[in-house]
Amino acid sequence: MSRDLSLHQALPEPFDLAGPSFSRLLERHLPDALPEALARGGEAIPHVEGTTVIAVAYDDGVIVAGDRRATAGNVISKRDMRKVFEADSTSAIAISGAAGPAMELAKIFATELEHYEKVENGPLSLEGKANKLGQMVRANLPMALQGLVVVPLFAGYDMLADTGRIYEFDVAGGRYEEQRFAAQGSGGRDARGSLKARYRPDLGRDAVVDMCLEALWDAADEDAATGGPDVVRGIYPLVSMIDAEGYRELPEDELRERMDRVVSARQQ
């Protein structure tokens, strides 16, 4: 049963080790509001899966991109799903795996960062954010054992070091920093191969965006659960960039143009 938090319960205790953490606050006062509580015994539950997400570092920051398809078994259950989210003004979380818990993770994580920033009057360091996300992925392990696997990618601009950074995770909460690029999800392997073949350390922002679109195309070409560009419905991959100016998403017009160029280059 889900209840509201009263002001009395919400009062902070001195030297509380949970500190300014939103997810710890939920754990303590409203455990039923957390997704983990759903996982109690039984077999794998049929669910919707989201698929390929990638992140690439370049000189000014990072580009994060994802396809838009969600599947349930053989069925395409959603064609315009969002897998890349603004975690806060300087970072993004991209999700793959079981769609429901994954979107919930992205939402709790974004709330966690905003909550910390408001309570402490300043943001967490990028490394602090990545560590927190690792703990949240690990907390999802009981659900992962039932087949509801959630594996995010985290990327952002490190204001302390003036550079973009990418972090990958595994189901057990392991956190790995990647220097160049990362890919996750069912088409992640194909996307990684594509990125590996095209990546050069001196690429500019435009070239990196094109490389991401190529990689998502290659993933969609090989993996049935990854969606290619949907020209009929006008649905294109979602691409966001994070640099010293912060998080922003590329406008659809630009993506359509770039995607058309990628496609026509392949037709020749």
Next chain:
Amino acid sequence: MGMMPYVSPEQLMKDRAEFAQKGISRGRSVVALSYRDGMLFVAANPSTSLHKVSEIYDHVAFAAVGRYNEFEQLRVAGIRMADVKGYQYARADVTGRSLANAYASFLGAGFTEGSKPFEVELLVAEVNGAGVELYHVRYDGFIIDEDRHVAIGGSAEAINNQLAEHHDPDADLDAALRTARDALAANEDRELGASQLEVAGLDRTRGRRTFFRLPSERVSAALEG
């Protein structure tokens, strides 16, 4: 066990109110006033890190005077409540009114039942569509729906009179800031330059998170303009 002398409830409440008022009137004031794009808070506060004004949620802000340790606890509790509510329902369901009511009942209970009343006074503001809401919660839990501007703290009454005369809800940010500074300065026995002011507010043109804080250089520029 010693006998407690009889004190009438009237006298008890009066003593408690006097105690709280005394604590609050020692501190410097905070002014809230609406302006063209939302709500502006200006506080006489020389500290750049111990704030009197704070972001609570997308459209909701908090300001306080009195004992810092007491209102800091209430500020964090407000952020926690708002974030939990927005997470469980939807962001649009977090309102200034419900937060102000929570503060009012909490302070009211503390006033009548606590070992000592809270020595704080709070403001909760919300910007929405075209309007603003401004709630003033007193140390005893009394809640007032203010009409677009109010001052709390030491010389609140005199500042309020001046605001009533000069406040222009259609003013731009810089003009509103000067009005607030003039009202504060006229009732404090000292010069109020940018370094003595904490300036923050809610600007409905800013996107999802409407809260902003003006850095000191920006405040000086506005005051000179």
